[in-house]
Amino acid sequence: MKTIAIIITCVIFSAQVWAVNEELKEALEGSLLKLHTAETPDEARDAVNMLERISLAAPDTWQTHYHYAYGNIMLSFRESDAGVKDQLLDKAEAAIEKGQQAGGDPSELLTLQAFVYQARISVDGSRAMQYSGKARNTLGKALAINPENPRALFLNGQNIFHTPAAFGGGSKNALPYFEKSVTHFQANQPSTAIDPSWGEQAAQAMLQQCKNLE
Numbered sequence: 001m002k003t004i005a006i007i008i009t010c011v012i013f014s015a016q017v018w019a020v021n022e023e024l025k026e027a028l029e030g031s032l033l034k035l036h037t038a039e040t041p042d043e044a045r046d047a048v049n050m051l052e053r054i055s056l057a058a059p060d061t062w063q064t065h066y067h068y069a070y071g072n073i074m075l076s077f078r079e080s081d082a083g084v085k086d087q088l089l090d091k092a093e094a095a096i097e098k099g100q101q102a103g104g105d106p107s108e109l110l111t112l113q114a115f116v117y118q119a120r121i122s123v124d125g126s127r128a129m130q131y132s133g134k135a136r137n138t139l140g141k142a143l144a145i146n147p148e149n150p151r152a153l154f155l156n157g158q159n160i161f162h163t164p165a166a167f168g169g170g171s172k173n174a175l176p177y178f179e180k181s182v183t184h185f186q187a188n189q190p191s192t193a194i195d196p197s198w199g200e201q202a203a204q205a206m207l208q209q210c211k212n213l214e
Helices: 002-037 040-058 062-076 084-101 105-124 125-145 152-163 171-185 200-213
Strands: none
Touching: 002 040, 002 062, 040 062, 040 200, 062 105, 084 105, 105 125, 105 152, 125 152, 152 171, 152 200, 171 200
């Protein structure tokens, strides 16, 4: 009887975990869809607020902090006020730290940190030298952990693309990274439905742009 009771308890617990995971998956997917299809900054802010609520509801799930950080980065590109942009990027960095504390994928979180550095440049172009170097170093660490991370390859290509050719940048030197990125996007699907999945379309667009410049 005890064995049967244990089995029943395990089945019920597994069903509850599955239901929570499904609810979390649907909430994240809905919020990210709203973020990516937002036509106005206000709609994007609503999506980021939803991502924040999800991260507060599931603090032990690193992906919730990851997506909230990603949402703040994307929202920063839509804001016009430099101070607001930096505040959003500060929130992104705080969320990345929480993702690290929750035991998240180090390559993905380092890649997102590098994305923050790149976004800092968009706030003020005079920061390019400072933050481009930080992004390069951070992406190097991300790729050392996972050389097939398509998002790290894509952002590394972006970094090189926007670096003057005299310093090893430009489309020709960036092209191989975009090629690898697209290849690994197609070959390496996310482990779960809530894992990072952004960047493929942007990588394909940059790959085509580099080819057109050759």
